[in-house]
Amino acid sequence: MVPITYYLLLAAALFCMGMFGVLVRRNALVVFMSVELMLNAANLTFVAFARMRGDNLGHVSAFFVIAVAAAEAAIGLAIVIAVFRSRGSILLEDLRTMKH
Amino acid sequence: MTLVEFFRAAPVAPDILAPSLWLIIALPLLGAFICGVFGKMMGRANVQLVACAAVAGSFVLSLLAFWATSHHNPETGRLAAIFPNPFGIERDFVRYALAYDYGTWFSVGDFRVNFGLMVDHLSGILLLIITGVGFLIHLYSTSYMEHDAAYWRFFAYLNLFVAAMLTLVLADNLILLFVGWEGVGMASYLLIGFWYDDPAKAWAGRKAFVTNRIGDFAFLIGTFLLVLLVSAFTQQSNAADYNNAGTTAQHYTAALEKKGPVTFKGLEKMAEGLVDGSADKVDLSTPIEAGPLEGYTFGGVMTAAMLLFLLGAAGKSAQLPLYVWLPDAMAGPTPVSALIHAATMVTAGVYLFSRMSALLVLSPTAMATIAIIGALTSLLAALIAFAQDDIKKVLAYSTVSQLGIMFMGVGMGIFWAAVFHLMTHAFFKACLFLGAGSVMHGNGDETDIKKLGGLRKEMPWTWATFLVATLAITGIIPLSGFFSKDAILHGVHHNHLQGLEWVSSLVYYLGLLIAASTAFYMTRVYLLTFEGPRSKEARVAHAHESAWQMTLPLVVLAVLSVVAARYAFGIDLFNMTAQPVLDNFLSPVFSATKRITDASALVALDTSRPQLVPDYLKAWAVALAGGGAAAFLYLRYFPSRVGLPDPAFIRAVRPLALNKFYVDELYELIVIRPVKFMSFLLFRVVDALVIDTVAVRGTAWVTARVGSALRYVQSGDAQAYAAVMAIALLGGMAYALIQVMQ
Amino acid sequence: MNIELILFGAFALLTLLSAGTVIFARSPINSAMALVSTFFFMAGIYVLLWAHTVAVMQVLVYAGAIMVLFLFVIMLLNLGESSTRGKPTVARVAGGAATVGLFAVLAIILLKLPAEPATLSTGAQASFGTIATMGQVIFTQWLFPFEAVSLLLLVAMVGAVVVAKSRI
Secondary structure, three states: OHHHHHHHHHHHHHHHHHHHHHHHHEEEEHHHHHHHHHHHHHHHHHHHHHHHOOOOHHHHHHHHHHHHHHHHHHHHHHHHHHHHHHHHOOOOHHHHHHHH | OHHHHHHHHHOOOOOHHHHHHHHHHHHHHHHHHHHHHHHHHHHHHHHHHHHHHHHHHHHHHHHHHHHHOOEEOOOOOOOEEEEEEOOOOOOOEEOOOOOEEEEEOOOOOOOEEEEEEEEOHHHHHHHHHHHHHHHHHHHHHHHHOOOOOOHHHHHHHHHHHHHHHHHHEEEEEHHEEEEEHHHOOOOOOOOOOOOOOOOHHHHHHHHHHHHHHHHHHHHHHHHHHHOOOHHHHHHHHHHHHHHOOOOOOOHHHHHHHHHHEEHHHHHHHHHOOOOOOOOOOOOOOOOOOOOOOOOEHHHHHHHHHHHHHHHHHHHOOOOOOOOOHHHHHHHHHHHHHHHHHHHHHHHHHHHHHHOHHHHHHHHHHHHHHHHHHHHHHHHHHHHHHOOOHHHHHHHHHHHHHHHHHHHHHOOOOOHHHHHHHHHHHHHHHHHHHHHHHHHHHHHOOOHHHHOOOOOOOOOOHHHHHHHHHHHHHOOEEEEEEHHHHHHHHHHHHHHHEOOOHHHHHHHHHHHHHHHHHHHHHHHHHHHHOOOOOOOOOOOOOOOOOOHOOOOOOHHHHHHHHHHHHHOOOOOOOOOOOOOOOHHHOOOOOHHHHHHHHHHHOOEEEOOOOOOHHHHHHHHHHHHHHHHHHHHHHHEEEEEEHOOOOOOOHHHHHHHHHOOOOHHHHHHHHHHHHHHHHHHHHHHHHHHHHHHHHHHHHHHHHHHHHHHHHHHOOOOOOHHHHHHHHHHHHHHHHHHHHHHHHH | OOOHHHHHHHHHHHHHHHHHHHHHOOHHHHHHHHHHHHHHHHHHHHHHOOOHHHHHHHHHHHHHHHHHHHHHHHHHHHOOOOOOOOOOHHHHHHHHHHHHHHHHHHHHHHHHHOOOOOOHHOOOOOOOOOOHHHHHHHHHHHHHHHHHHHHHHHHHHHHHEEEHHHOO
């Protein structure tokens, strides 16, 4: 049997890699993909804990996370398209309107 | 069908009517809403229609409810409307009453307040007075306010007042009563300051409100004391206590859980349980073992609570030391003075003590205080009324004086007579006020009685009704005022409070003095207004009689102030020893009170009737002496001295009475000045320095500086913000790790 | 060494490799393809955890629907390799360092946790993580959140159309 800790460590590693991508990459699309990685890491912990406790609740949570992630991806990509239309770029360093 | 059978066959049975009791309050409230919100666009006639109809509907419902309390149900064989006392055992019924509990209003922990309404004979009488006199005054107002542009506001406030007063009377617990108590205070404030563009009138409204607030504060603290008392009682009481009250611990605590600690029925049961008995029983001298009141005795806390309620009632019912607002409240329109400041709201204190009579009779100290306060207030107000020239001011002081008489009655335990005087006073004082309003209306708003005179021929209806009401308040046989006042004075003389026997005599002789003074100033007002030649300083050459909307209520009220005397007699009119009808009628309300006074030696209540000789003759002689003195002075003495300087005794006494014995100035010196000084200090130090400079401006300054420093951090780069979040997350996790490691 | 551990090791390694490709690839299209493989390997991990339903959904929703959306957007915007490399700003360096630190802290904490999974009875093993059990829970206990999520998806759909449309 594989100890649950291994799964959790894998999830932590995935989460940190996702976060690294969010913080370092400047292409908005890649940042988005990194966010999906982070969401997957969260799902992995849910499922791992579900296995650890022998409880289906973690699976249900993962299910909801996937559904919300789908919604988020749809809206996020729509925003990326809209931004690209208006500015001609999806590089984060070109999008500094929050300063104003 | 005999009369008794007629009264026992109510058109609506109590069981059917009880769930609809809320309508009595809701109708005027709805009227207030409609008049207040849509009044301006509805037009004058519609507003008057809505306002009068709301009160009339409420009156009809009140009449049905009042009737239903005496309903005889032939199927069950019950002789009267009854409902099971929630605090009693299975077969413990409250008779001659209907009640309905609309469920929990709010609850906090163990503390619970239900929205429960109850009509018994006491609240029934008040209901009829409020809605009946209220309707007449609404009708009167349609004519009196015919030239006022803000008529819709006036009727909205008036309806609001009626709704609040009905809440006060219908409530079956102290907190709901307090809602009405505050509601009438607010409506009174709004109506006194109705013509708010006159600063003096707006100021009078504020004075009334602030003075009332002081009383309300005491009322609340008294309520809290009672709540604590109930919880201490439930913790310390044993089977003997509950047995004394005719209930059991299970029933009592179950009802407490369901109805909360502040219902009147529950408080009555506690009062019965506290009456002294065997050695191991909780009674008035038992110390409270736990809680915030630890160490005080039940009786001591009860006295304190009652004295706090006295302060509360003194605010609302204009007694010493809080009476000063009522004379100034005459700044409001005259119908308001008649309804709120004579007939209904100011009697709330008397109602409160009648409602809680079972608790009151546990504390002779509080009762004596109430009686003495009442007597002193009454005498002081009567003396001030001697020298007032404003007709409404005289009537206002007269109201304070009559309320003092009611307080004497309540304080000496003669509750039915106090309620009786409340009722007759509502009739004749409303009649006097409306008469005064009619006089003002017909004389170009002249209120100075020195500048009136000779109105008898010009305003016959007003004259006749004013005369009847004057005779009633003066106490001339056979008008109602005589009997109600005499019942109080007789009771005061014969009831005794344990350890305070001297109070009976003191209050009684003060009462006789008050009766003579009342006769004096009322005769004076009447003579100067209606008799003699018309004053040369009159504003209009000829007064005109008012419209029927104004004279009809006057006539109805005058008739009522005559026929109400019937209630002072027994069923058999000529039996001078029989129990008075009203005493009998109210006995179910005061049954718990009677059980307590019978069981304990605290208060000795007398049930004898006043006799023709000496009681009636004495009272009549006193009234005639006062009235005769006034008649002599104002018909013979002063007219013969026109142009001469006033005699020495007048010069000595007059300024004192004219300036209301300098009570306002005294308050100014000992209360208002220090408060103003403290306020000034607080304004300068706390407000201007600490709050304004340091707190407000300091916060703004710090924020601005910090903001200008942090401005450089705002790059607009989303990733930089995310990096800050990541660092914060790392910090939080590291902190958690360190905490776990240790 | 049992087969489960070997499988876990293989899947974990491949997942991490793919994830690394996602965040380090220069072309977005490469990132996207690496993300697809990450999701597939994650599905394998889910199967090892007896979460069959979640594994299936992972493939269907993520690898199927969401990834197609990503690829579609990349094609639509015609994104190639970025011509210039980003400058290592203070925020990026600090953020990257914080991420590494966070992983270290998380690893320390996780290694202290008790690791043993619950032993399930034979009956529980048969039903654990199946679509029947999940459906039962979702449609009874979690019905309201489920309906709320369906509403959310509708709103997201409408929102996406509105935001992405050039002129309304």
